[in-house]
Amino acid sequence: MERQVSRPSPVRGGGQSAGWWRGLASTKNVRATERRLLPRPGVGEVRHAELFASSREASGAGLALAFALGQAEPADQRPWLWVQDAAALRLSGRPYRPGLPPSLRHRLLHVAAKSPEEALFALEEGLRCRDLAFVIGELAGNPKALSFTASRRLSLVAEVHGVPLWLVRLDAQHDLSSARQRWEVTAAPSLAPRWNPAAPGLPAWQGTLFRARNHPPGEWILRDDGQTRLVADWATAPPHHGDLAGAAGDRSLAAG
Amino acid sequence: MAIWLARLAIDRWQLAEGQYGNLGAQPLALISESAHGPRITAVNAAAREAGVRAGTSLTDARALCPELAVAPADPAGDLALLERLALWAQRWGPWSALDPPDGLLVDVSGVAHLFGGEAQLLADAAERLAVRGLTARLAVAPTAGAAWALAHYGPERAVLSRASPLGGGGRREAADGGGMARQQTAPLRPAFGGPPPRVGEDLGVLHELPVAALRLDPATLLVLRRLGLKRIGDLSGVARDALTRRFRSVRAPAANPLVRLDQLTGRVPEPMLPVLTQPPPLVQRRLIEPIRHRPLLDQVLSDLADDMVRVLEGQALGARRLELTLWKVDGEVIQRRLELAAATRAADHIMRLFAAKLDDIDAGFGIELARLTASWCEPLALSQRDFEAAAEAHGTSLAACIDRLSIRLGAGAVRRPEPVASHWPERAQRWLAPLEPARAAQESLTLHARPLKLLDRPELIAVIHASPDGLPRRFRWRGNLHEVTHAEGPERIAPEWWRERGAARLRDYYRVEDATGRRYWIYRYGHAADGRGGVPEWYLQGLCS
Numbered sequence: 001m002e003r004q005v006s007r008p009s010p011v012r013g014g015g016q017s018a019g020w021w022r023g024l025a026s027t028k029n030v031r032a033t034e035r036r037l038l039p040r041p042g043v044g045e046v047r048h049a050e051l052f053a054s055s056r057e058a059s060g061a062g063l064a065l066a067f068a069l070g071q072a073e074p075a076d077q078r079p080w081l082w083v084q085d086a087a088a089l090r091l092s093g094r095p096y097r098p099g100l101p102p103s104l105r106h107r108l109l110h111v112a113a114k115s116p117e118e119a120l121f122a123l124e125e126g127l128r129c130r131d132l133a134f135v136i137g138e139l140a141g142n143p144k145a146l147s148f149t150a151s152r153r154l155s156l157v158a159e160v161h162g163v164p165l166w167l168v169r170l171d172a173q174h175d176l177s178s179a180r181q182r183w184e185v186t187a188a189p190s191l192a193p194r195w196n197p198a199a200p201g202l203p204a205w206q207g208t209l210f211r212a213r214n215h216p217p218g219e220w221i222l223r224d225d226g227q228t229r230l231v232a233d234w235a236t237a238p239p240h241h242g243d244l245a246g247a248a249g250d251r252s253l254a255a256g
Numbered sequence: 257m258a259i260w261l262a263r264l265a266i267d268r269w270q271l272a273e274g275q276y277g278n279l280g281a282q283p284l285a286l287i288s289e290s291a292h293g294p295r296i297t298a299v300n301a302a303a304r305e306a307g308v309r310a311g312t313s314l315t316d317a318r319a320l321c322p323e324l325a326v327a328p329a330d331p332a333g334d335l336a337l338l339e340r341l342a343l344w345a346q347r348w349g350p351w352s353a354l355d356p357p358d359g360l361l362v363d364v365s366g367v368a369h370l371f372g373g374e375a376q377l378l379a380d381a382a383e384r385l386a387v388r389g390l391t392a393r394l395a396v397a398p399t400a401g402a403a404w405a406l407a408h409y410g411p412e413r414a415v416l417s418r419a420s421p422l423g424g425g426g427r428r429e430a431a432d433g434g435g436m437a438r439q440q441t442a443p444l445r446p447a448f449g450g451p452p453p454r455v456g457e458d459l460g461v462l463h464e465l466p467v468a469a470l471r472l473d474p475a476t477l478l479v480l481r482r483l484g485l486k487r488i489g490d491l492s493g494v495a496r497d498a499l500t501r502r503f504r505s506v507r508a509p510a511a512n513p514l515v516r517l518d519q520l521t522g523r524v525p526e527p528m529l530p531v532l533t534q535p536p537p538l539v540q541r542r543l544i545e546p547i548r549h550r551p552l553l554d555q556v557l558s559d560l561a562d563d564m565v566r567v568l569e570g571q572a573l574g575a576r577r578l579e580l581t582l583w584k585v586d587g588e589v590i591q592r593r594l595e596l597a598a599a600t601r602a603a604d605h606i607m608r609l610f611a612a613k614l615d616d617i618d619a620g621f622g623i624e625l626a627r628l629t630a631s632w633c634e635p636l637a638l639s640q641r642d643f644e645a646a647a648e649a650h651g652t653s654l655a656a657c658i659d660r661l662s663i664r665l666g667a668g669a670v671r672r673p674e675p676v677a678s679h680w681p682e683r684a685q686r687w688l689a690p691l692e693p694a695r696a697a698q699e700s701l702t703l704h705a706r707p708l709k710l711l712d713r714p715e716l717i718a719v720i721h722a723s724p725d726g727l728p729r730r731f732r733w734r735g736n737l738h739e740v741t742h743a744e745g746p747e748r749i750a751p752e753w754w755r756e757r758g759a760a761r762l763r764d765y766y767r768v769e770d771a772t773g774r775r776y777w778i779y780r781y782g783h784a785a786d787g788r789g790g791v792p793e794w795y796l797q798g799l800c801s
Contacts, residue, residue, distance in 0.1 A: 056733075056734065056736070056774065057774040057775075057799060058707070058708045058709050058775075058799035058800060058801050059774075059801070061708060061709065061801065062708055062800075062801025063801075065708075065801070066801075079654065089712070090712070092709060092799060093709035093710050093711040093712065093798065093799055094709060094710055094711075094712060095673065095708070095709055095710075096681075096685065096706060096707055096708060096709055096710040096798065097673040097674075097675060097684070097685040098675070098684055098685065098700070098702070098706040099705075099706035099707045099708045099709070099710075099798070099800070099801075100708065105673075106694070108672065108673060109658075109670060109671075109672055109690050110670070110671055110672070110673065110687070111661060111665065111669055111670050112665075112668075112669050112671075113665055113669065114665070114669075118664065118665050118669075121661075121664055121665075122661055122664075122665065122669075125652075125657050125660050125661055126657065126661075128651050128652050128657070129651055129652050129653070129654055129656075129657035130650055130651030130652065130653070131651075131653055131654035131657070132654070132657070161650065161651050163651075186772070186773075187772060187773035187774045187775065188773045189741070189769070189771075189772075189773040190742070190769060190773060190775070192742075196744060198742060198743065198744070199742055199743070199744035199767065200742040200743075200744060200767055200768065200769035200775050200800070201742075203775065203800065203801045204773065206773075224801075
């Protein structure tokens, strides 16, 4: 499972990680208890995640794309689906092909749904399709149609068919949901580019993972390094306890 | 055999109006609207007597003939009639082609003996066409070009016989046209096989026809007339090298008399598109007892879908459009139509898509006949099933997914962006149907960063900038203030002058980032000194990731 997904955090300098998934926890500063909770590599791929973002910025969609790119196989050339309801389309705009990541540009299928109900139908149909690489949904607000039951349906369909769903919630409250990971995303100041320090650099996001099934919550600065890799740094340094214990490895948690 | 329906439009109008008996009663013209007012496209005999000609404007014609009656022309209807006639004309030969706007070509090689000879064939055709009320001129010749020339400019019912490759001189075929056979010195060679005839030797009666019989366009005819070449024989008199030199840069057959001359004599082949009937795959069920309930209708539909799949499989086709027609006892007809993203032959998929469309059907006193037609089919070969049965059973295919989405959300809801060669940001992509094949396009240069999302309509923002042409410092968008910390620009994009009106202003694009890290794509519309409006306004168009 050595994917070209991320590189070890340059700030923290942890050296043993390859996936963004592990990149999130690859630093030595992670407490031993947290480290033990990490999933085994390749097992805990996220099938349904929610990203709460503001409609005044494209951070939600940007981070969802970065996550999806990080989790997808590099050789995967299947199309992917982007579903937007009318409110999301009006508030945050329509996908623009020249601005999409180069490896995703030519594979986009866009669905403009009129209502949240239609958007949910499109999401579910997309998740049932074996020819799609992943599905990105964008819904504005807290529509009544997106109840806990509806989100549970989406989770189950995504897990049964193995198609990941990244659902971006624009200007939404943290309502009940069965998503496996729930993030709060805002834009973060970008690193200054090399040649023109006055220009905006490559995108960065501040992601707060506030609910996750198999990952400790935390806050990260996630950066896109321009080569379809996602780099995660701790936003706030956790208390440093030193290396108290080694990795849990494949032992059961009870034994560790 | 060439059939020239010399007065197709007028004949059709008169047949439709039921004025077959009193043809020459009053002058009549068919008109079509043009940029310079109504123009006459066809006239009847009485109008022609009065001096009205096709091609003149209606006001000129009214000056000549004040009592002229007019009716709108219907070129589409004429073409439809011509298509039906082309199929009907296959009674005289296995193969027919259209010669728009008013001609037909029928391949009658080896057929004439069934009618007792070419002359009898022509007589039969003329009689049948006359019964249908159509004025026609007919001719039979070895090549399509020669038949066309004789039908338009030759004598009535001319026959130019085909020489046997061995027979040399060939026999002479009598023709109804009288003088025609006497003028004929040697019959034409067949289009293929045998040595090609030499110029000026085998053209025979065609020598006497005007050059317009070569199916040339008006500009070329004008050139030939200025050169003093009025008849086809004159062309043969000129050395071939001279003609080749004169028209060496013209490739289109309609503009090159040499090509047309060779097609006339059969030296070069002339490919044509035949008219073929393709009956759409159709299955139907006539019901003994009219059905009034949905489960029964579903059962009937599932039987129909199974039948349709069997028919399609036999022809190696897949359906793209399906039409379900239900006849009710009380005489009403219900029609439901379905379009599919890709050719399909899956009965359960068809059933599922139709199920959503049958909810609002009012059966009334019952449905007695159900018919399923595949009005648009595409080739779909039989394919081997997947080795792993689970791979097929799991999930749906992309085409099925798109079908379901299009049926529920509407046809234009699912789309795919395609790049367009344009600097103007809104025009740099267009939306296509999802499974439409990508067009070949040049890879565009990616010199500048573009936003992830584009607002459908750029939103007006209030900007404070350091100097009149400087970088923006802060701006207000949707009620909130953004402090600009990073900015890059301007990237100047000029309007496409070949599309926009002259006063369109250019755009200066800036990529900006505010204090909290939000990244936007904003532009200034015009600049202060361009003289195309007042103080330039600022717009926010894109959101960067």
